[in-house]
Amino acid sequence: MLTAVGFASVYIAGQSRISGASLTYAVFFLGLYLAAHIVARFTVPRADPYLLPLAGLLTAVGLTEIYRLGPANAFKQGLWIVISVAVFAATLIGLRRDYRVLEGYKYLFGVGAIALLFMPLLPGIGETVNGARLWVRAGGLQFQPGELGKIALIVFLAAYLREKREVLAQGRLKDWGPLLVIWGAAMMVLVVTADLGSALLYYGIFLGMLYVATARVAFVAVGLGLFLAGAAVVYEGTPHVRDRVTNWLHPWTTHPVYCPFTGGTALRQDCTSYQEVQSLYSIGHGGFGGTGLGSGTFTNAAGQKIIPDLNTDFIYSALAQEIGLIGAAALVLLYMVFVLRGFRVALLANEGFSKLLAVGLTFGFALQTFIIIGGILRVIPLTGITLPLVSYGGSSVLSNFLVLAGLMLVSDRANREADGA
Amino acid sequence: MNRQLHRLALVTVLMLVVLIGATTYWQAWAAPGLQDRQDNAIQTVIQFTIERGLIVPESGKVTFAANRRKRVSGQTFFFRRYPTLGLAAQTVGYSTAARSQAGLEQSMNDYLTGSATNLSNALKRTLARLGGGTVKGNKLVLTLDPSAQRLALSRLGDQCGAVVAMNVKTGAVVVLASSPTYNPNLIDQPGGYAKVLKIRGACGGSSALLNRGTAGLYTPGSTFKMVTAAAALDSGKFKPTSGFYDPGYCIDYGKPVSNAGNPDQGGTEVFGHVDLAEGFQHSINSVFCNVGKALGARLILDYAKRFGFYSIPPLETPADERAASGLYLHGKLYDPKDQNLVDAGRLGFGQERMLVTPLQNLMVAATIANKGIVPRPYVVQRIVGPDGSIIRDTKSSNLGRAIKPQTAAELTQMMVSVVQGGTGTAAQIPGVQVAGKTGTAETGVPHVYTAWFVCFAPADNPRYAVAVVLEKQLNGFGGAVSAPIAKAVMENLLHG
Secondary structure, three states, rough: HHHHHHHHHHHHHHHHHHHHHHHHHHHHHHHHHHHHHHHHHOOOOOOOOOOHHHHHHHHHHHHHHOOOHOOOHHHHHHHHHHHHHHHHHHHHHHHHOOOOHHHHHHHHHHHHHHHHHHHHHOOOOOEEOOEEEEEEEEEEEEEEEHHHHHHHHHHHHEEEEEEHHHHHHHHOHHHHHHOOOOOHHHHHHHHHHHOOOHHHHHHHHHHHHHHHOOHHHHEEEHHHHHHHHHHHHHHOOOOOHHHHHHHHHHOOOOOOOEEEOOOOEOOOOHHOHHHHHHHHHHHHHOOOOOOOOOOOOOOOOOOOOOOOOOOOOOOOHHHHHHHHHHHHHHHHHHHHHHHHHHHHHHHOOOOOOHHHHHHHHHHHHHHHHHHHHHHOOOOOOOOOOOOOOOOOOOHHHHHHHHHHHHHHHHHHHHHHHHHHH | OOOHHHHHHHHHHHHHHHHHHHHHHHHHHHHHHHHHHOOOOOHHHHHHHHHHEEEEOOOOOOOEEEEEEEOOEEEEEEEEEEEOOOOOHHHOOEEEOOEEEEHHHHHOHHHOOOOOOOHHHHHHHHHHHHHHOEEEEEEEEEEHHHHHHHHHHHHHHHOOOOHHHEEEOOOOEEEEEEEEOHHHOOOOOOHHHHHOOOEEEEOEOOOOOOOHHOOEEEEHHHHHHHHHHHHHHOOOOOOOEEEEOOOOOOEOOEEOOOOOOHHOOOOOOOEEEEEEEHHHHHHHHHHHHHHHHOOHHHHHHHHHHHHOOOOOOOOOHHHHOOOOEEEEEEEEEOOOHHHHOOOOHHHHOOOOEHHHHHHHHHHHHHHHOOOEEOOOOHHHHHHHHOOEEEEOOOHHHHHEEEEOEEEEHHHHHHHHHHHHHHOOOOOEEOEOEEEEEEEEOOOOOOOOOEEEEEEEEEEOOEEEEEEEEEEEEOOOOHHHHHHHHHHHHHHHHHHO
């Protein structure tokens, strides 16, 4: 509760600096948070007490920055948060007795995950954004089904690995079958949709869960080898991917190079790596203390946006500029605390499915953070995915609230059993 | 499974630590480098939010560089404009939206944007930024005299060349005119830069962007006789009365070098028995050829260095917009260890491979006027903070003594005689004694010369020195084409 009040005050302070009239958002958000808190209090009373406040804080930071970058988007994001909280509450209520019933539907989850991943490829509803086909449009709403596919996949993997972990560790080929089939299909879909960030994320989750389940480092090594081989093939075959790697290694050129956008030549920083490079300038401009919320520079003298996708993939660049190194480091530390609580949940869980589910959800959350922030900071090639809970994007918020619900369910059960024993 | 869990958690934490490390790298370590990059769109905008300091002359009502205010989506932006157009274009320079800068706009950028000042100013700036206020830069007050500058430019017309003038007592540069000039407002317009590059003076394909006064390198011709004579007299090896016999040529490296090579000479080609002072007055090459041979190249070059040759003269403009004078070989400054590598005879009358900037020649004249002490040139008189406080006030200083006061007095006399009855009579000003030296340097093209005139006045109590150079003058001699310009500018400075 203390944390909740703390973040609320931070949030209100942040909002009032942008405009005094936006208090509505703060009050509304606080109310929403309290509602989530009350639902959690009744359904999962023994759940880890830090998870919900941490998630709330991250969401608040994100909403504040989204509001700062474009109030209209903040309203949409606000709606999605309401939906997410509702789904979160429904999940807690629905599964409060025993979430392990999910284990029984593992193949349904496996198939469902792939169906969700395939959805954007369907003609009519699928949409290509920034070279990756991962959107579904129905009416006025855009949705990334892959975000939910991720959760389904984690549930499937947790259940399947729990059941087969001993035999898998022995390395019998036939038991690997379903797992490889589902995995291979998932990878294929991802390559076809050209959404590399997600491919890396799902593959990483898979390897992480496999390692925890089987305790075999060799699997991880082989898996990484396979991934590198696959990546090399993709690199050769997909210009979209080649550009990403080139931009990563050499974002600045001193001589004009071929620019696929115009067909002519331009300096790479004025063409394909423009977004990455300007995002680094944004981060660099923040310096130690940042410009202060609302005082950052995101539009040029003509009033146009400097960095496209600033509130989704590049929200970290916007935050780093406005809250500086101190704020950005604090933000990453928030993620770290959340992730450590998640691992603690996995440690305390006393049976395989729960442990693996918690690990999958936690590690996926952390890996996604690493892939997007690491990409922005040129630690790894940049692939566009959202920053969990902070980025603008309904499907992302929804899926991360499901992660939160999952972790709270597991921890509630673990703690109850510990008390009972 | 718990052991694996611990390990995975450790790996995960390490990944997040890497993120903090990388953020630190970009925000602390690499930030200054990022900020300086030309394509940094944020810095481009930031630049517009700063109310850049004005650039004004100390006297006169004009403004060299001002700002135009514009509100764009709730933010106030300041766009640079240059009301005086080409008047001091190469010196003031420009600062564009793409953050390309030149001239004082480049070299004084930190002052103009208020970013490099003292601690209290930095504090004010930070407070202004946090308070959402406009960061205001500092004003530059220049020593340039707009009326003399305007006169100099109009007299230069479409000829390529430069007029520079200095207050000899302080070193304040009062005229720094370079022709052809350009309109700095064009630079930031679409296609404007290309237009500026296409500007041609009468000399043909030469850049208007070049600050000829400080960066134009010209063969000094007979104006270099000031340095040779200074070396001759100051070293004690010659006196103004030292006698010479001029047969109309000088034997250099066993071959006769005819005086006729020097179109700057007045009167007959053969002067017969003359002294050094007369040789100077009539700019007789054979005399200075013999002086040069007697002194040796080393001594002449050493004296040249005392006047500032072989180093880039100090001024507030960017260092790459100023050039060092001296011997040049293959486009590089050349200071031979072995003096026998230099033709001392030709050096004596300013040919050889000697190249001199108008500013350097001005400094030579100013030094003679200033009793042998080299004034330190400057063009920024004051830097004034947005609240009116004076951040920097330039105090006149010098670059040391080049020659003895006695030598300076003797040279002054010789230069007075040049204007009174020698090659520079066109520079006479009624009621004012002018001391000057003409120069007409060969360009390699027959009958096309670089025409010089360097002078100071009044001779008995010098106030200003003026140097004029004109490029590619067809049969145009320094005494005939450059001296009248120098005279006009000098009159303006003395009376204006």
